[in-house]
Amino acid sequence: MGRGQLSKAFEPQAAERNWYQYWMDNNFFHAIDGSAKPQFSIVIPPPNVTGILHMGHALNNVLQDIMIRFKRMQGYNSMWMPGTDHAGIATQNVVEQELAREGLTRHDLGREKFIERVWEWKEKYGGVITNQLKRLGCSCDWERERFTMDAGLSQAVREVFVRLYNDGLIYQGDYIVNWCPRCHTAISDLEVEFKEEAGHMWDIRYPYVDGSGEIVVATTRPETMLGDTAVAVNPDDPRYKDKIGKMVLLPLVNREIPVIADDYVTMDFGSGAVKITPSCDPADFAMAGRHNLEIIKIMDGSAVINENGGVYQGQDRFECRENVVKDLEKGGFLGTITPYTHNVGQCYRCKTTIEPAVSKQWFVKVAPLAKAATAAVIKGKTRIIPPMWEATYFEWMTNIRDWCISRQIWWGHRIPVWYCDGCGNMIVASQDPDHCPTCKGSELRQEEDVLDTWFSSALWPFSTLGWPEQTPALKTFYPTSLLITGFDILFFWVARMMMMGLYTMKEVPFRDVYLHALVRDEHGDKMSKSKGNSIDPLQMIDKFGTDAFRFTLAAFTAQGRDVRMSEERIEGYKFFVNKIWNATRFAVMNLEDYPEAEPKVSRADKSLPDRWIESRLRHTIRDVVSGFNEYRFNEATGSIYQFIWHEFCDWYLELVKPVLYGKDATTGRLAAQHTLYGILKATMKLLHPTMPYLTEEIWQTIFNDGTSIMVSPFPTEDEYVDDPRAEEEMGLIMEVITRIRAIRGEMGIAPSKKLRAIISAPEGEKEKGGTDFKSVPCIEAGAGYIVNLANLEELKIGVAMEEPKGAATGVVGNLQIFVLLEGAIDVAAEKARLEKDRAKLEKELAIVARKLANRDFLAKAAAAVVQKEEEKHKELREKHLLIEKALKKLQELAT
RNA sequence: AGGCACGUAGCUCAGGGGGAGAGCGCCAUCCUGACGCGGUGGAUGUCCAGGGUUCAAAUCCCUGCGUGCCUACCA
Structure with a gap:
């Protein structure tokens, strides 16, 4: 122990390496199950195993670490659960690409071998993002690290699936879903991204079978006509009243299809008649159900026309589109072609245009789950911050549609359903069955589909704590205290955790949800690789140090606002780090003879600046504590910045320099040293959650008490006199x-x-x-x-x-x-200066005078406000008088 | 098409009914024994526009314009 020397400049790289290792070696990140301390827990939004750290991760995890460190210092048993997500499609894509380089496909390997290969990949590269989180300084409880495909978590997935199934909340059936022809799987509504695309609207004429003319329909996807099984009109449309029930002849295909009436059709759009392709459009599919229409699938899983497409069989959907248009034109069926921009759905993973398709899928009936999840927020069991997101949450929860949870890929949790080849029975079980309970047959085939990745993510807050076992960890940390995540996964993840947490645990998964905004570039554009405007967090750390980077992220996190990141800003806070370092060096120089056993200094011995800075510190502590508690990260960091730079450095240090420089051991000097030492120590603690490395370095050098600053108590207001x-x-x-x-x-x-x-x-x-x-x-x-x-x-x-x-x-x-x-x-200069002061005063004076002349103001404004205005008026007039006097004097001098 | 935000100094933004703020940038100045990654001082605003509520509006309400996002998607 004892106070050491600080080097000339802070070296972030060395400090980051040393202290992270030191923290790990001393197990400071580990929280205790069943601890008697108050509990504080956060589960990490698990990044994809395939992920590499981007700005979004950086912001998200820095905010979590700030809260975890803050609460830990405040004496909480502070637990941060880390882990990664198996990210079904994303990971499968990565490994398939790797295989492609070897000239192989996953089918060459077969399912089992392929999955082995993915696990190998995970073992090799899965730790990348985790290590990157460490570079951010994240104090995760690494002993608890989980992966969504761990045995325990997989068991939780099966358990929940079976419960939902037995409660009638999971069902299977043929429905129209969003199909990605590239990934060869269904995806949920949320996984579809809509993008505006310039296309065309083609009018097509369908002749009536009886030769009484034709009906005009319009479409943006002419190739789908191959699967048409009806034409629909509004039942109240006078143009078509007498046509309902008639048959038309589908061009090119020569199939007779009926004209039907349905309210869904709007009369004033286009011709008022719509072609109905139940296999290619969700609305048409629904109509097929209402009218008992035939559903003719015309494409295979790759969106290539199948045997039902006649001569077009084997053509890709877009190729077919061109040919169909050509042939319609040839046959004289084509009407007007209008340019038409419309939104086209894309797969959020690979950006391929989605093809709605009918297939057998598994769904979760979400309405009852959503109801409970909504009620919990209304009742205040879970708070959403900032509150404006509550409205969005409610909106979505009330309009929610069933969740398609099956995916036709290999990497993921295979659905715990088995089919008996003997009797055709279906077995839904959380443990692998070895025989059919009905026919005792042992020829069982497990369902081929896996679950949507978000299904396991939805269980994350309790599956990571050991559920379905009633573990001490689960009892200690569930419900978790806080979830910090980006608003972009409010529906994907937060809402589903709410539903699954309430369903499974009968208790919300977290008390507070803090939703932060997106990180954008300095012009407000979304960062993306293709735009080349993305800033790599690791590069920023290398360049400016983790502390400056973390402080920047926190400083620009105002509630509900996007974070605009730019190198200049980070550099600015690097200067702040430097400032703190140098102020500390100054303090160290002047504390050389300060006794190691802290002396008692009576408040009466403290100078005005001593008492002043301590009072200011008290206010700063209050602001920082309330700032963090209310997730106002910009306010907390702003108030630390202001205090350190503009109060402590600019004023306090300058004020006490003379006392400190005098080498005599006066009481005044000792009091100043005492103050300096105390302020610096408290300031480092205030700063620790945002700047862990710098503060640890300083702590270990100066305040070394045998342990780490990260486990020292956070300052409280009442340590300092107001x-x-x-x-x-x-x-x-x-x-x-x-x-x-x-x-x-x-x-x-x-x-x-x-x-x-x-x-x-x-x-x-x-x-x-x-x-x-x-x-x-x-x-x-x-x-x-x-x-x-x-x-x-x-x-x-x-x-x-x-x-x-x-x-x-x-x-x-x-x-x-x-x-x-x-x-x-210089009379002219002085005159100009005074006149400027006077002009400013007069402006203020006029405003105040006008108020005081207003009878309504005097009668209606609060007494305190009126009094304040009167005092101000007096003060301004005095000031004005004095300046007038000075100007007059100057006049005399000049003449 | 609905919904939610936002529009404040050159830039990026904080504030949110009674005196327009910060950081960066800019100008001037200082080689003061912690720091030039610094000190000191200075300039800069129809707080988007219009209307309303109020004794009082940058702040609350309405309308418009502009920007961003979310949800839905009508062939």
Whole structure:
């Protein structure tokens, strides 16, 4: 122990390596199951195993780490559950690409071998993102790390599936789903992204079978006509009233299909008649159900036309589109072609255009689950922050549609359903069955489909804690305290965790949900590789250090606002890190003889600046604590920044330099050292959640108490005295100093030039004895600070002093400050300066005077407000008078 | 098409009924013994527009314009 020396400059790389290892070695990240301390827990939004750290991860995890470190220091048993997601399609794609380089497909390997291959890939590369999180300084409880395909979590998945099935909340059936022809799987509604595309609207004429003319329909996808099984019109449409029930002949296919009536059709769009392709459109599929229409599938899983497409069989859907249009034209069936921009659905993984398709899939009936999840938020069991997202959450929950959970891929949780070849029975079980319970046959085939990745993610808050076992961890940490995630997965993940948590655990998965915004570039554009505007977090860490980077992220996280990231900003906070480092070096230099066993210093021995900075620290602590508690990260960091730079460094250190420089062991010097030491120590703690490395480095060098700053208690307000009087006195002294400096600057006097100044107060500001604030004794007591920081050689203080000749005048409150200028004063410059001050004053005065002249204001405004305005008016008038006086004097001087 | 945000200094933004703020940038100045990654001082605003509520509006309400996002998707 003992205080060490700080190197000339902070070296982030070394500090980051050393201290992370030190924290790990000492097991500081580990929370205790069943601890008697208050609990605080967060489960990480598990990044994809295939992921590499981007700005979104960085923001998300830094905010979590800030909260975890803050709560840990506040004495909570603070647990951060880390882990990764198996990311079904994404991971399968990555491994398939790897295979493709070897000239293989997954079918060459077969299902089992392929899955082995994915596990190999996971073992090899799955730790990348985890290690990147460590570079951010994340204090995750790594002993608990989980993966969504771990045995325990997989068992949880099966268990929940079976329960839902037995409760009638999971069903299987032939429905139209979003099909990705590239991934060869169904995807959920949420996984479809709509993008505007310039296309065409083709009018097609379908002739009536009886030769009585034709009906015109319009489509953006002409190839789907091959699967048409009806034409629909609105039952109230007078144009078609007599056509309902007639048959038309489907061109190219020559199939007779009926004209049907359905309310779904809007009369004033296009011709008012719609072609119905139940196999290719969700609305048409629904209509087929209502009217018992035939469903003719015309495409295979790759969106290639099948045997039902006649001559078009074997053609890709877009190729077929061209040919169908060509042939329609040839046959004289084609009407107008209009350019038409419309939204086209794409697969969110591979951006391939979605093809709605009918297939057998598994669904979760979400309505009852959503109802409970909505109620929990209404009742306040879970808070969504910022609250504006609540509305979005409710909106979605009330319009929610059933969730398609089956995927036709190999990597994922295989659905726990078996079919008996013997009797055709279906077995839904959480354990692999070895025989059919009905026919005792042992020829069982497990369902080929796997579950949507989000199904297992939805269980994350309890599956990671050991459920279905009633583990101590589960009892200790569920429900978790807080979830921090991006609003972009509110529906994908947050809503589903709410539903599954309430269903399975009968209790919400988390108390608070903090939704942060997206990280964008400095112009507000979404970062993307293709735009080339993405900033790599690891590069930023290399360049500016983790602490500067973390502080930047927190500082720009205002609620509900996007975070605009730019290198310049991070650099700015790197300068802040440097500033802190140097202030600390200064402190260390002046604490050399400060006793290691901290001495007791009575408050009576503390100087005005000592008492002032401690009072300011108290306010800062309050702001930081409430800032973090309310997830106002920008306010917490802003208040630390302001305090350290503009109060502690700019003022306090400058004020106490003379005392510290005097090498005599006076009580005043010891008091200043005591204050300096205490402030610095508390400040490092306030800063620790955002700047873990810098603060640990400083802690270990100076405050080393045998353990880490990360487990030291967070400062509390009541450690410091609220001293409004000290703040008022210091405030006046600071204002006087600033005024003199301004005069110096505006009059072009070199800072090195020592000046003489006179401060004159009005009568009545001098008498002592009372407890009221009086400016004269205050200034007298602070004269040393003024002389020092304004660089004066002489300062006279008095009441109603005579204004000297050749002085520049400044007014602070009711004090006149005369700065004596040697030789001839630049009358023009001084006049301009005073007139500027006067103009500003007059503007303010006019506003106040107008208010006070308003009878309604006097009658209706709160008494305190009126009083404040009156005081202000008095003060402004005094000031104005003093400036007028100075101007007059100047006039005399000039003539 | 609905919904939700946002529009404040050159830039990026905070604030959110009674005196327009910060950071960066800019100008001037200082080689002061922690820091030039610094100090000191300075300039800059129809707080998007219009209307309303109020004694008082940048702040609350309405309308419009602009921007971003979310949800749905009508062939």
